[in-house]
Amino acid sequence: MIPSTTTAKAQARRLRQDLGATGVPVGHARALELVAHLHGVRDWNTFVALASDAAAPDVPAAGPTAGPGVPVLRVRSAAVAVPFYVSYLGFTLDWEHRFEPGLPLYVQVSRSALVLHLSEHHGDGSGPTVVWVPVVDVHGLQAELRARTDVPLRPGIDLDAPGGPTMEVVDPDGNVLRFAQRVPS
Incomplete structure (x- = not known):
C-alpha cells in the first residue's frame, strides 16, 4: 500500500x-x-x-471534475521567500524547478492540504496577491507562529472578519495569506 x-x-x-x-x-x-x-x-x-490521500472524499477519482487550484505567488527571490514559508510558516519545500542555471526559480511548498507555487518568473502572478486559507484552529496557528522568535512578526486575529476569525500574514514580497477559521452558522 x-x-x-x-x-x-x-x-x-x-x-x-x-x-x-x-x-x-x-x-x-x-x-x-x-x-x-x-x-x-x-x-x-x-x-x-x-498516494492513499490522492483522491479526496469530495473529489471523484475519475471524470470531468477539477481538483483544487494551486495559487502561484510572484516572489522576487526564492532564496528569501522559501525560508520564510518553510522556517516561519511551517511549510515543506516539495520541489524546485529551474530551466537552467541562472534562470528564475519555480518552487512548490505545502502545509497539510495547502499547496502554493512560488515563482521568480516575471510573467507569473502580478503580485502581490491575497490567498484565503481555511484553517481548523486559527488561534493554535497564531500561537505556533508567535512561538517562533527568529521572525519578528506577531500576527493578530480579526475576530469579526467575514470568513470567521482571520489572521493575516504578509510574506517578504507583500503577498497576503489570510488564515480563516470557519464558524458554524
Whole structure:
C-alpha cells in the first residue's frame, strides 16, 4: 500500500537528515524521488497520484471534475521567500524547478492540504496577491507562529472578519495569506 503524501514527506525529511548527518547532502526534491522509489513507484509525481490521500472524499477519482487550484505567488527571490514559508510558516519545500542555471526559480511548498507555487518568473502572478486559507484552529496557528522568535512578526486575529476569525500574514514580497477559521452558522 502506498502511504499518504504527508507520511512520505516525513520519510524524505528523515532521509535528508540521516544522510546529511553522515556527510551525504541530499536535496529535498531528490529525497522525495528516493522515497517514491522505495515504495516501488517510478517518480514523485506518480507517487502523489497513487498516494492513499490522492483522491479526496469530495473529489471523484475519475471524470470531468477539477481538483483544487494551486495559487502561484510572484516572489522576487526564492532564496528569501522559501525560508520564510518553510522556517516561519511551517511549510515543506516539495520541489524546485529551474530551466537552467541562472534562470528564475519555480518552487512548490505545502502545509497539510495547502499547496502554493512560488515563482521568480516575471510573467507569473502580478503580485502581490491575497490567498484565503481555511484553517481548523486559527488561534493554535497564531500561537505556533508567535512561538517562533527568529521572525519578528506577531500576527493578530480579526475576530469579526467575514470568513470567521482571520489572521493575516504578509510574506517578504507583500503577498497576503489570510488564515480563516470557519464558524458554524
